[in-house]
Amino acid sequence: MTELSKLISDLVAIDSVNPDLVSGGVGEAGMAQYIADWGRAQQLEVAVQATVPGRPNVILRAPGGGGGKALMLNAHTDTVGVAGMDAPFSPVIRAGRLYGRGAYDMKSGLAACMLALLAARDMGLRGDVLLSAVADEEYGSIGTEVLLADWARWPADAVLIAEPTALDISIAHRGFVWLEIETQGVAAHGSLPEQGVDAIAKMGTVLVELAALDRQLRAEPTHELLGSGSLHASLIKGGEEISMYPAFCKLLVERRTIPGESDAHVLAQAQSILDDCAASDSQFQAQVQATFSRPPYAIDAAHPLVQSLQHVATAHLGRQPALIGSSWWMDSALFAEAGVPTVVLGPAGAGAHAREEWVNLESAAHCQAIYTQLAAVFCA
Ligand SMILES: [Zn+2]
Incomplete structure (x- = not known):
């Protein structure tokens, strides 16, 4: 040996x-x-x-x-x-x-x-x-x-x-940024649709836009060795019981970053998705924050x-x-x-x-x- x-x-x-x-x-x-x-x-x-x-x-x-x-x-x-x-x-x-x-x-x-x-x-x-x-x-x-x-x-x-x-x-x-997105709804009994706002359904819109962002990032690689950034949903929770409109939904997202993509840039991208959702839906309410990151x-x-x-x-x-x-x-x-x-x-x-x-x-x-x-x- x-x-x-x-x-x-x-x-x-x-x-x-x-x-x-x-x-x-x-x-x-x-x-x-x-x-x-x-x-x-x-x-x-x-x-x-x-x-x-x-x-x-x-x-x-x-x-x-x-x-x-x-x-x-x-x-x-x-x-x-x-x-x-x-x-x-x-x-x-x-x-x-x-x-x-x-x-x-x-x-x-x-x-x-x-x-x-x-x-x-x-x-x-x-x-x-x-x-x-x-x-x-x-x-x-x-x-x-x-x-x-x-x-x-x-x-x-x-x-x-x-x-x-x-x-x-x-x-x-690559580096990574962990994002936490929360949508707010209005809790109400399932029999009262005029009173309830469904926070989980609102998150559905966010998820569709996040998936679109991921496709867009990966379709346009800019880094010679690393290609592009990417993102995926990791964990989701929301709602209280089957007969209730859910008052909140929380989604954790991991965004992988390439050199040049700062935490602020990643956060601004996510915020702009929430802003777009709010612009087309007066009942849409959501916040995003970065909870942890490591640089590329x-x-x-x-x-x-x-x-x-x-x-x-x-x-x-x-x-x-x-x-x-x-x-x-x-x-x-x-x-x-x-x-x-x-x-x-x-x-x-x-x-x-x-x-x-x-x-x-x-x-x-x-x-x-x-x-x-x-x-x-x-x-x-
Ligand atoms: Zn190792």
Whole structure:
């Protein structure tokens, strides 16, 4: 077994199910302990950063000699749940794949970062190479939020996130805005139609217009990698009993956004649908508010960080990695929002949120080499 396979196996064997995602999940403390112990054993600088109780981040640092740029490698330590899996924390290696919860998302990327840091320690670089192993990416990104709140302690000039990308370079992903729309009616007995106003039926009109907006957005893609934004209804409730006109209806909507679509823009679009409904129906009353949002992420393909990564990856792989957009949200958006240039490259595999999860070990070894080379170039 290679040093990398051994390390991935060790990490997969540690239960770190996100407790906000799955009630009863044990959280990231075991991972933090392992990574901190490992860092100390390797004579790296180790800092344990508290987030919420029992869910610390760990930051490892291979200090440079001074005068160079600092690169931070980043990986999350939590995983999604394990329902339906036979032996989620008993890693198995078969035919070049390592199976187990978190093998792909993203303990293999984390292990590759750890070994790259170790290599960087001995390269005589001017700049620092850091690794932030953060909690809670799969739910609320508490870990990266705390890391960024204390960024002055580890002011890296760039971040590489080791989320799986099948060795391509992700330079964009969508954000999202959660909207809550409420229509008001007038409660009345079902036998009194002249008195009642049906809040659920009013929401029907809103739903038709939201579906039209989704079609319109998707018919006019504007972003080279991400296409367009989109939206869908998620949850709805309203009404009190079968013989009553419902006085309210509440709808939750998720709007996925592309770069350039701000929260204010999304809210204004929804408000204009409500305004149109009100203009053609004097009994229509509704409000919309945004309850939570995360920004989209994008870095210019011509950015020196992207160019450096593409250069070292091409040299190592013997093929040019594609510059891609990812469909899911990642912590990259938070680093980018904080003004830190960020790229994403990680291993190949499958089953990130499925019953069978595996990573291609060869691709993880490529990641280790590519991260090491990027550090050598960036922090020289
Ligand atoms: Zn992930």
